[in-house]
Amino acid sequence: MDSGSSPFAATALPHLDAAFNLARWLMGNSSEAEDVVQDAMVRALTYFPSFRGINARAWLLQIVRNTAYSALGAKQAARLEPIALAPEDEGAELADPGDTPETALLRARDRRALDDLLARLPVELRETIVLRELEEMSYRDIAQVTEAPIGTVMSRLWRARQLLAAAAQKAKP
Numbered sequence: 001m002d003s004g005s006s007p008f009a010a011t012a013l014p015h016l017d018a019a020f021n022l023a024r025w026l027m028g029n030s031s032e033a034e035d036v037v038q039d040a041m042v043r044a045l046t047y048f049p050s051f052r053g054i055n056a057r058a059w060l061l062q063i064v065r066n067t068a069y070s071a072l073g074a075k076q077a078a079r080l081e082p083i084a085l086a087p088e089d090e091g092a093e094l095a096d097p098g099d100t101p102e103t104a105l106l107r108a109r110d111r112r113a114l115d116d117l118l119a120r121l122p123v124e125l126r127e128t129i130v131l132r133e134l135e136e137m138s139y140r141d142i143a144q145v146t147e148a149p150i151g152t153v154m155s156r157l158w159r160a161r162q163l164l165a166a167a168a169q170k171a172k173p
Contacts, residue, residue, distance in 0.1 A: 008048045011056045012041065018057060018135050019064045025130045026068040026123065033068075040067040058141040065127065065145055117167050125160035132157055 019040060023033035040063045051059055118126055124146075131137045131145060139157075143150045 008045055012044055012060055015057045015060045019060055021134060022061055022064050022127065022130060023068050025118065025126055026065065027071065028119065032071065036068045036071050037064060040064040043067060055141060055144065058144045062145045113171065117164055120167060121160055121163060125156050125163065128153055128156040129160040
């Protein structure tokens, strides 16, 4: 569907990558994140008539966050075990064609190390740092998405950075 053919598509589709990124970090894997984003887009479409047009990205990411937490709650209640993917399949990325094999290997290693460090953070710190550093959202937008005061967002971000720095220091050879 062309994003110009519907107001919803024009509003939501530009933020689909950010929605998936947040869902992946909250859910812990790509396949569950895809399900969350799909459910969130259906919810967003349902509630689109009530959207006030202020900040589409924050609005959509808040729906993704709420959908992810609902899915995590249902998952915990049901105690389901996901089918494990091979480690090389999870989060696989295509190498930049301009990379040398050595550069691609170093980039993949660094990405896995960052993924591991972020995955160890408590979820409220992880979502805050992902929204700020990876999605480059403002404190105000993060506060809207997480439904937390700006001061709480700032303290979570500070704590997340401190924990990441300490973990990275430990991980250095």
